[in-house]
Amino acid sequence: xxxxxxxxxxxxxxxxxxxxxxxxxxxxxxxxxxxxxxxxxxxxxxxxxxxxxxxxxxxxxxxxxxxxxx
Numbered sequence: 001x002x003x004x005x006x007x008x009x010x011x012x013x014x015x016x017x018x019x020x021x022x023x024x025x026x027x028x029x030x031x032x033x034x035x036x037x038x039x040x041x042x043x044x045x046x047x048x049x050x051x052x053x054x055x056x057x058x059x060x061x062x063x064x065x066x067x068x069x070x
Contacts, residue, residue: 017041029054 017034031044047055
């Protein structure tokens with residue numbers, strides 16, 4: 001199986017999920033909570049497969065805040 005095919009199959013598991021919550025873990029990883037078929041999933045956003053650090057999810061509307069406090 002090619003890497004691209006594997007990625008499409010893996011990320012395809014999110015198709016049809018309903019996002020019910022968002023959060024940030026104690027380690028700083030953003031996550032989405034999704035429900036699908038009676039199951040609940042926690043989707044963490046990481047910079048790579050090894051979880052070497054938090055990542056960024058592109059494409060969402062940007063909040064209209066003047067300042068962001070870290």
